[in-house]
Amino acid sequence: MRILIVEDTTDVAEAASASLGRAGFACDIAPTLADARACADITGYAAIVLDLNLPDGSGRDFLRERRRAGDLTPVLVLTAQFSVEDRVGALDEGADDYLVKPFDLRELEARLRALTRREAGRAENRVRLGSLDFDAGAQSLRVGGAAVTATRRELALLNLLIANRGRIMPKERLFDGLFGFENADVGTNTIELYVARLRKKLSGSGVVIETHRGLGYRLDLDG
Amino acid sequence: MRILIVEDTTDVAEAASASLGRAGFACDIAPTLADARACADITGYAAIVLDLNLPDGSGRDFLRERRRAGDLTPVLVLTAQFSVEDRVGALDEGADDYLVKPFDLRELEARLRALTRREAGRAENRVRLGSLDFDAGAQSLRVGGAAVTATRRELALLNLLIANRGRIMPKERLFDGLFGFENADVGTNTIELYVARLRKKLSGSGVVIETHRGLGYRLDLDG
DNA sequence: GCGCGGATGACAGCTTCATGACAGCTTGGC
DNA sequence: GCCAAGCTGTCATGAAGCTGTCATCCGCGC
Numbered sequence: 011m012r013i014l015i016v017e018d019t020t021d022v023a024e025a026a027s028a029s030l031g032r033a034g035f036a037c038d039i040a041p042t043l044a045d046a047r048a049c050a051d052i053t054g055y056a057a058i059v060l061d062l063n064l065p066d067g068s069g070r071d072f073l074r075e076r077r078r079a080g081d082l083t084p085v086l087v088l089t090a091q092f093s094v095e096d097r098v099g100a101l102d103e104g105a106d107d108y109l110v111k112p113f114d115l116r117e118l119e120a121r122l123r124a125l126t127r128r129e130a131g132r133a134e135n136r137v138r139l140g141s142l143d144f145d146a147g148a149q150s151l152r153v154g155g156a157a158v159t160a161t162r163r164e165l166a167l168l169n170l171l172i173a174n175r176g177r178i179m180p181k182e183r184l185f186d187g188l189f190g191f192e193n194a195d196v197g198t199n200t201i202e203l204y205v206a207r208l209r210k211k212l213s214g215s216g217v218v219i220e221t222h223r224g225l226g227y228r229l230d231l232d233g
Numbered sequence: 234m235r236i237l238i239v240e241d242t243t244d245v246a247e248a249a250s251a252s253l254g255r256a257g258f259a260c261d262i263a264p265t266l267a268d269a270r271a272c273a274d275i276t277g278y279a280a281i282v283l284d285l286n287l288p289d290g291s292g293r294d295f296l297r298e299r300r301r302a303g304d305l306t307p308v309l310v311l312t313a314q315f316s317v318e319d320r321v322g323a324l325d326e327g328a329d330d331y332l333v334k335p336f337d338l339r340e341l342e343a344r345l346r347a348l349t350r351r352e353a354g355r356a357e358n359r360v361r362l363g364s365l366d367f368d369a370g371a372q373s374l375r376v377g378g379a380a381v382t383a384t385r386r387e388l389a390l391l392n393l394l395i396a397n398r399g400r401i402m403p404k405e406r407l408f409d410g411l412f413g414f415e416n417a418d419v420g421t422n423t424i425e426l427y428v429a430r431l432r433k434k435l436s437g438s439g440v441v442i443e444t445h446r447g448l449g450y451r452l453d454l455d456g
Numbered sequence: 457g458c459g460c461g462g463a464t465g466a467c468a469g470c471t472t473c474a475t476g477a478c479a480g481c482t483t484g485g486c
Numbered sequence: 487g488c489c490a491a492g493c494t495g496t497c498a499t500g501a502a503g504c505t506g507t508c509a510t511c512c513g514c515g516c
Contacts, residue, residue, distance in 0.1 A: 028405075029403070029405050032403045032404075032405070032447065032448060032449065033403070109343075110337065110339075110340050110343070115405060116406060117343070147400075148399065148400040148401060149400075149401040149445070149448055149449075150399070150400070150401065159445065161446070161447065161448075161503090161504060161505085162447040162448055162504085163504085163505075165448075196505095196506065196507095197506070197507065197508095199462090199506080199507075199508090200505085200506055200507085202461095202462060202463065202464090203463090203464080203505090203506075203507090204505095205462095205463090206462095206463060206464060209463095221461095221462070221463090223460095223461060223462075223514070223515085224460095224461070384492085384493055384494085385493085386493080386494075419494095419495070419496095420495075420496065420497095422473090422495085422496075422497085423494085423495060423496085425472090425473060425474065425475090426474090426475085426494090426495075426496090427494095428473090428474090429473095429474060429475060432474095444472090444473065444474090444502095446471085446472060446473075446502080446503065446504060447471085447472070447504070
């Protein structure tokens with residue numbers, strides 16, 4: 011799950027990025043509207059966190075542009091405490107949620123999870139599939155009732171595959187979801203590596219990750 | 234979810250009550266410290282909204298009393314815009330959050346939700362897990378029947394971990410739970426330190442604190 | 457059988473965590 | 487007020503294990 015953070019205050023952006031990173035999101039930071047446009051044009055995001063006060067204009071312009079262009083990526087707007095006008099305006103222009111600064115990082119994380127979950131058509135964080143039990147909020151994974159430990163990357167990959175269950179996911183897409191721009195030089199072999207590691211941990215769960223040569227991977231129930 | 238609003242300005246109190254009522258909270262209003270004490274003695278609250286300027290004294294006195302009595306109900310303090318002294322003092326005395334007047338009702342609602350959610354998942358103060366017996370109200374800890382002394386910080390950490398038993402808690406989250414805004418410059422290493430100290434005291438209790446690298450810590454029964 | 461995309465074991469680098477020692481500060485007793 | 491005791495948080499050092507690369511092997515599809 012890749013998130014774009016459009017925020018010019020370095021401290022805030024990096025704190026959010028670190029926190030969301032732990033929660034399994036891969037984050038890109040754009041300190042200006044121009045950067046945000048560039049990022050959004052290059053790749054797709056599961057959600058966008060958008061500050062309204064930016065050095066080269068208002069985030070509302072960016073939001074309006076994207077919506078006009080038919081982009082439905084969920085947007086969470088960050089607003090100053092007293093700018094009720096901005097907040098309401100942003101919602102009218104298609105923002106999906108807002109948070110008043112200063113905000114709690116947990117709140118941001120919870121809301122982003124809600125937004126991205128809504129997109130995947132899932133009602134709750136917890137998913138049961140075969141004998142597999144995955145809770146994205148608690149970062150917990152069980153196979154046949156037994157707790158299975160998994161690393162951050164493994165969980166992020168599983169999350170992506172489950173969110174797109176039954177669909178073939180191109181390797182590039184998985185790559186984009188796992189790594190931000192700062193990790194662009196990572197070899198694509200890495201995806202294969204993590205698929206293998208995940209498969210080992212999911213064995214016996216009734217859930218399989220199928221390989222589709224030249225196309226990508228698909229997670230689904232066995233058989 | 235029942236909330237106590239300690240506030241003498243009728244307009245503000247009633248507006249807040251109405252707004253929170255719509256958000257699903259049941260509110261009691263106490264315009265004086267005396268009323269607040271009476272209410273708090275009669276029933277428990279999911280959270281307390283506390284104005285510091287009251288006709289019969291400072292809300293800080295009330296807050297200090299409750300904390301001394303072992304009451305851990307989340308308290309959100311309302312302060313005037315420029316009374317930094319009061320704000321910091323209140324946080325030191327155990328307030329969980331503050332809001333500067335005039336505030337937006339939606340913000341109050343969001344913060345209360347955050348406070349009560351943090352507290353959720355625990356019906357009573359006393360928790361028994363393995364041979365561990367922890368009473369958050371009395372701040373007492375027993376392992377295998379024997380009393381174990383623990384410091385304030387250690388107990389706070391244990392409290393947080395137990396309230397989120399079975400869930401992986403990111404270090405930031407534990408940090409937020411242990412330190413207020415005024416301690417923002419404390420190194421995150423501190424969490425690791427207290428985890429180590431706690432582990433020593435919990436050894437042999439059947440309860441363990443697992444490390445999940447890059448994700449956080451999780452408390453659960455051993456095995 | 458051949459070629460190419462994928463699978464997988466081994467490994468080194470590096471981030472993250474564990475832990476003992478220590479100094480500053482707070483608190484409580486006198 | 488002073489002193490002692492203990493709580494707190496910093497630092498440094500070493501361990502642990504996650505991460506991604508490489509090399510090699512596999513097997514599908516032609």
